[in-house]
Amino acid sequence: MEREVVDPASKHKTVLLHEVVEWLRPEPGKRYMDGTLGMGGHSLAILEASLGRAELIGLDRDEKALELARQRLAGHAENIHLFHQPFSEFEDALDELGWEGVDGAVLDLGVSSMQLDEADRGFSFLHDGPLDMRMDSDGDLEPAETLVNTLNHGQLARIIREYGGDPMAGKIASAILRERESEPITTTLRLASIVERAYPPKMRRQARNHPATRTFQGLRIAVNRELEELDTFLSSIIGRLNPGGRLAIISFHSLEDRAVKWAFREAAKACKCPHHQLHCTCDGVPKIKVLTKKPLMASDEEMQGNPRSRSAKLRVAERLGPEGQRA
Template sequence: MDGRLDPGSIHTTVLLHEVIEWLRPKPGGRYLDGTLGMGGHSHALLERAGQGAELAGLDRDAQALALAGERLAGMGDRAHLFRLPFSRFEEALDALGWETVDGAVLDLGVSSLQLDEAERGFSFLSDGPLDMRMDPDCGPSAADLVNTLKHGDLARIIRTWGEDPLAGKIASAILRARDKEAIMRTLRLAEIVRLAYPPKMRHTARNHPATRTFQGLRIAVNREAEELEHYLQAIVGRLAPGARLAIISFHSLEDRAVKRAFLADAKGCHCPPHQMHCTCNGVPSLKVLTRKPLIPSDDEMARNPRSRSAKLRVAERLGPDGEEA
């Protein structure tokens, strides 16, 4: 044993079979994985596509990128890896000289590498510095937000991105606690949030009371909503006719954003909703292939409990005239 981590043993790729079947990778195709992670989807895409296929893989986590590089080493120069957030995918495509790709996948989940390493500060179940940055070298940490934001801003993050109805109460508890001592550790924040819940709700909650607060802070720290919005606006223009786009989301906010974007591009018209007649002459650019999101099988959920909330939506790029390629 050389002590190196095995990417496949760290993280189980979610909905792997479904993504590959829907993307239909082919020899000579060019593919984009905007959230490389441990390289599971990328490896399977190149393996299925076969001869001449290439892939651009992006991740802002240097550790994940290095591990994915080991996993994809056997693919030689067919895999091109970039340390970039997925919203900046066009920089990678431009660097490769690719106008379009033949398929793209985005997995919006937090990897097991990040969740299971206490030092990354994502988990409320193990003690570590309150960080939550997917790129530890970039931007303010969760501790920065928790210890500096005003009550209204903090409550807005917990309410909007965490979808917790007790956001105001939780924000008040955080402010009282930080007045005594800065909140720098994950377990301390988790306990503050837990005690902000009324005892009855605490005992009957299906999940840990801090689940939604940690989700909201993570989304804010990594600007995940803005990242997804930019990606959804830009990716369709870089898909070749007939190319398919597969996006896996893990909470309702993400899934709604993907659903709305797919439906808008499938409709084509971008006139205001109150306008009776279309004047923009918009042409549909996508065909939605999954009327309802696909979810993991019972077997996959049993093998990988973290896949339970995963939802996959797939769309196909139409031709310039709005017809199927």
């Protein structure tokens, strides 16, 4: 009996799809960028909303996802430009095409279902596989196995506490160091088991999610330098938005959302003088207008159909003209 072949794109559900398209307002003849192409869900919707007459740059550091997205977007092949690189390097892609800026950009900072479901990628604590967690396994980043087996107690605890938000970070780090003394930790299920045993029995019984959830999240963020990538992107994207262009960012982690919130807030300020200065002398103008005073969340209907969307937060900003006015 032949095994049924499942299209990964059919399993992956694009988060906040309608909201992103509604806020970006794709138009024919305009240029857009999807910095986290993934399965191409947002990109396809943007192209369709523009009646197939917009141009789009798509970036992803996962080469397999990039190829699958290329197949999914084949009907718009003449309108797309795909790059195998992280979104922090988006300016290289724009410069290669000779684009001064874009009229809309989107980031979806979550991990795709395809990456979670493939055991050999090392993202899942439910399937056994090598302890990898790299978005780009051919890149120069070190896998999670290296971090788990070489970092000291303080370094591991900080990753699990700050990036994973786990209050048991210290005990988990101690358990990891103790276990790796006898044999290196090289598989996902072994690490998940170590983390689970580090939890007191009562906490394990009361936990809503698997005890290893936060540890795996923290390691994934550290391995892929996700916060550094985001900071680099935020420092330069606003300067490459055309007047009236909009930026939509979906985050799933409080540290990511906080970084987006503060970057938007700073860019929306007119005065750039030091806080201690009583009177403004910089004659500054705001670069953007924040369109979402509070982050937008998924609807109850979307959450029911896609539990992953429960933690998604969408923030949107619009690039202002040189005089600080809307285009």
